[in-house]
Amino acid sequence: MVGITAGGQATADAIRREAADLFSTHGYEATSLRQVAAKCGITVGSLYNHISSKEDLLLQIMGGTMDELTAQVAAAVESVEDPLERLVAFLSNHISFHAEQAQRVFIGNSELRSLPADLRAEITAKRRAYRRQVEELILEAAKAGQTEVVNARLHAYNIIAIGTDVATWYRPGGEFSLERIVKDYTEIILRSLGASAKAASH
The missing domain is CATH 1.10.357.10 (Tetracycline Repressor, domain 2)
Incomplete structure (x- = not known):
């Protein structure tokens, strides 16, 4: 994870929050990072500023x-x-x-x-x-x-x-x-x- 700014932390929190909602609703295996990014309103590439992988x-x-x-x-x-x-x-x-x-x-x-x-x-x-x-x-x-x-x-x-x-x-x-x-x-x-x-x- 890189760049811990207020905005970056807010994005990281949003990613975890939206991913948790998707994982609990559809299951981890059935959820893609593309879906997580879409729910957060960011690109898949931007996810990698905050995570290294889906795992x-x-x-x-x-x-x-x-x-x-x-x-x-x-x-x-x-x-x-x-x-x-x-x-x-x-x-x-x-x-x-x-x-x-x-x-x-x-x-x-x-x-x-x-x-x-x-x-x-x-x-x-x-x-x-x-x-x-x-x-x-x-x-x-x-x-x-x-x-x-x-x-x-x-x-x-x-x-x-x-x-x-x-x-x-x-x-x-x-x-x-x-x-x-x-x-x-x-x-x-x-x-x-x-x-x-x-x-x-x-």
């Missing part, structure tokens, strides 16, 4: 999603000291992000196979680091006597799966508000750990 574009979308999610939950947890409240802050942001960024989450789950092995490894490494962050928060709360851990790894997988699942069915204006979904899922997860959201609020 690179998919990597940017998927990697950017993981980076944004990781940064968001890290910022939420950083300002909290109590271990259980830290876990609650993580859960709130984890669930909200997956609901609000459902399109990008869908691409991440459905198109990972479309990346070559070396690029796929980059994404799986980011996901592994994210999962470890969940495990650490669970174990911190357990060490403080606030949760009962059966298997930290499996608890973490369950939490991640809940976020992924919410992304498949949540719709703004649906039966449940996002606030209600976050509240109830947080309570469900904490109860599975022998805790409660009420305990975190005291």
Whole structure:
């Protein structure tokens, strides 16, 4: 990628946004760079000022999603000291992000196979680091006597799966508000750990 100016960044953002819309609607394999360029109102040649290939574009979308999610939950947890409240802050942001960024989450789950092995490894490494962050928060709360851990790894997988699942069915204006979904899922997860959201609020 070359030339990071305000205009260039805006174009790069537009490329990723329009590509994500096409990938989620038609699938990665069925989408051409020509279609992406047309939706952005630029030439195919101009795309190469921002990407090196179609695979690179998919990597940017998927990697950017993981980076944004990781940064968001890290910022939420950083300002909290109590271990259980830290876990609650993580859960709130984890669930909200997956609901609000459902399109990008869908691409991440459905198109990972479309990346070559070396690029796929980059994404799986980011996901592994994210999962470890969940495990650490669970174990911190357990060490403080606030949760009962059966298997930290499996608890973490369950939490991640809940976020992924919410992304498949949540719709703004649906039966449940996002606030209600976050509240109830947080309570469900904490109860599975022998805790409660009420305990975190005291």
